[in-house]
Amino acid sequence: MPETTYPVRDHFSRVIENRTCPGVFIVNSTMEVIWADRRAWELCRAIAHGRTAKGSGRHLPQVVQALCEQAMQLLKEDRKSTLDSPLIRKIIDGTGGSLLVCGFGLPFNKDPQQSQLLILIERIGRRGLAAAQQAKEIFKLTQREVEVVQQLLKGWSNKKIAYDLKLKEQTVKEHIQRIMAKTKSESRTGILARVLLL
């Protein structure tokens, strides 16, 4: 059997060996889930409004499906992906905290229509706490700004952050503005991406 028949073989092994505890699933070009582990399925269910409408024909929450469609389009444009450079990498809100979703292409040389995507989905809680400390050094964040970043990583709103850190909501907004400037980000999600993808 030629190697190209089973493109996932080496790719998947390397991905799995290099990740901590992500959920893993694979979708085909029509966005059907053809392989999934329990962790991935549970995390998809934890995404806000994640349960798909009965009879919708979709397996995935809308936000995840949109990411997969974006990644599949990139794959069809012959965009390559590696472990360090996935086709897509996005932070999305989930119940109980943010989730990092990464998508890798599994091209099928003989027939591009049979190409597939390997998707990793993981909570960024514990990993985020360490990343926030690392960001402190790199982006010259104050301790208070690190605390705000840690709250952002949990997916909390400004109001909730203000309550937890005993700050005024306006002060939280000002902290976030300063963090955005220091990390050269344009949004809360942008901050998380900069911090987590160091």
Next chain:
Amino acid sequence: MQNTDSPAHFEVLLVDDNGDELDTAEATLAEADLPINLRIAKAGETLALLRQEGDFHGTPRPNLILLDFHLQINALDLLSEIKHDQDLRDIPVGVLGPCSEQAIDESFEHSADVYIAKPLDPQRLMMTMNWTQGL
């Protein structure tokens, strides 16, 4: 089918009552020449085999169980029974079934470790083996 020619193989137990599907799966996997020992069991004998009872004394413990979603008995009941057995619960179980949200939901609700949409091809089996070894 049991391929015992090669050493240090990965033991896979495929539980399936459908003869036609079994033939197809066997042929596909044989062609792919994966490093596995594929053992096939009917649903009704699965627990005895796993517990090495009677005629199954000495049967190797599988590294992976693949359970067809449509068995002559309720596959999800069998899955639950495996996952509630202290001696068997650590064996990873993959459910092989249709590409349907309901089947995936029900399988994970009954403690499946992975879900594999049919057909079982070498790529999907290889992925499952890699995943199992990464546990």
